[in-house]
Amino acid sequence: MMRSLQAQLISWVWSRPYLLLTFTALFWAGNSIVGRAARDVMPPVALAFWRWVLALLVLLPFALPYLRRDWSILRANWKWMLVLGALGIGTFNTLLYTGLQTTTAVNGLLLQSMQPALILMLGALVFGEQVRIPQIIGICLSITGALIIVLRADLSALLGLKFNTGDLVICAAVVVWSFYSVLLRKRPAVHPLSFLAATFMIGIAAIAPFYLAEIASGRLIQSRPESWLAIGYVCLFPSLIAYLFFNRGVELLGSAATGLYLNIMPVIGALLAVAILSEPIRWFHFLGMGLIGASIVSAARIGRQPIVRPIHVAPRP
Template sequence: MNSRFFKTEAESSKRRLRLWHSPYLLLTCTALFWAGNSIVARGAREFVPPVALSFWRWTLALLILLPIAWPHLRRDLPTLRASWRTVVVLGALGIGAFNTLLYTGLQTTTAVNGLLLQSLQPGLILLLGILIFSERARLLQGIGILLSIAGALVIISKGQMSALLALRMNTGDLVISGAVVIWSLYSVLLRKRPAVHPLSFLATTLAVGVVVVLPFYIAEIASGRLIEDRSESWMAIAYVCVFPSLIAYLCYNRGVELLGSAPAGLYLNIMPVMGALLAAIFLGEAIRPFHFAGVTLIAAGIACAAMRRAGGRARP
């Protein structure tokens, strides 16, 4: 019986190890949890103010993570100190600024506009990689990004591309546009992250993000916007602090480490697909032919961008 127990444990460890080395599965999970993040933030906008949602998301996530990450954090502290400027920039961009701006924008913009703007991230990531690190974009990679963006647009417009012409930019759109640029920059700069354990890096950037958000949270409270004491509020906060925060960020950071920023960013275009599926499950919305058309284009784009030159390998 003991041998069977240890055999089962060994098999379980191997499965976890395979998952940690599977960038496509990691990034698909990331897209799923981040799609849920946008849906929850939009649904909770009436009873959880945007900065409060961001602050408690990161504070609770840090409190959950810290006991687990502490042994790695102690060991990696000298490396983190040596790279403190990079850690502060990444924490301020990817943790502090992006989600606070996203939640703020979702207060006043539509889901269609928000999804459309976020679907531009892979192209921006590729462009910033070229500008900042002089990356050379491969033809198939460029084609893949264009195909995936086209698939996202099909889903967002519900197969009626003329609907895109009717979109209007409002304050929320502009705020989310800023968030999109910030996230794209964070994704590109991730390659400069210090060589530390993933839990050490995530815990440190979470701490930076909490410090960045805190002054804005205090200002929000002073303005009279408070969290409503109801079950929906606490359920929304619980979801965003675990799935889109702890799990998704670990998966995304690891995906960028394995694939590089541009191919990993391409997976952000799966989010409209995940959003449509979540809407069908939780809101009773029907899955229509344009969803399948969009999924096909996104899958083709991912396949193109994932192709390697002979003997080649993406570098983070």
């Protein structure tokens, strides 16, 4: 009886994309905070490398039966697996942690809030996805809401932003993640755990040479409690759980709607700042949250609204 209830609960949660993506945004917002907070004790490539190694060790006992079952399918789709593992696991987080070494949290949030628009554009250019009215409205609302929160409703702050090397690195990370989100539709039809484990392995292999170079340069992990807490958090919540939830969200909603919904990350980042840093919550936080909430409602209507126009990579023959 208890097992039956547990199975029903898991099935119910697994079929609720917005619930899964809310937790995804929470864990990824925490990932950025940890990456920034641990910058003095944890080199960026080391954090990325050990994040995935430990996450794989935790995942492998559960994923191994599915890996054995799905191995032939994974091997047959090895080219797409290499691309997805290298982008989503190997490259994105390494670039993110590297950028957070030198950029500010404000700039980082601002740059990451542009992901939904980029995902929509790439989906249209790469796969010829059709642009719908709710997507356009949702993109405009979500970006406006994110900007209001990040700039604290002060447009003059936009003129005062200074972009450094870290900002450019995070821009590259945003592009990488957008490609990963769009290309997830090419993932083979295998169990989520076997897919996750395989991409973790590929990502670790991609990061390893850069980690060795970082060690050779003299940048080592400082043996402090903050270092181990940072690794412990990032290997479990933003790695295992969030990636599993995100991949399921793309499966249920598509890349455009999923990317748009994840623009709640600035909202969650503001709430975390209140809870962790004791920063006051102001009226512009609520205004930004309201606009982002409206964008999510608009995204939920995708498929029930008329198409504005199809976008094609090349003219029809």
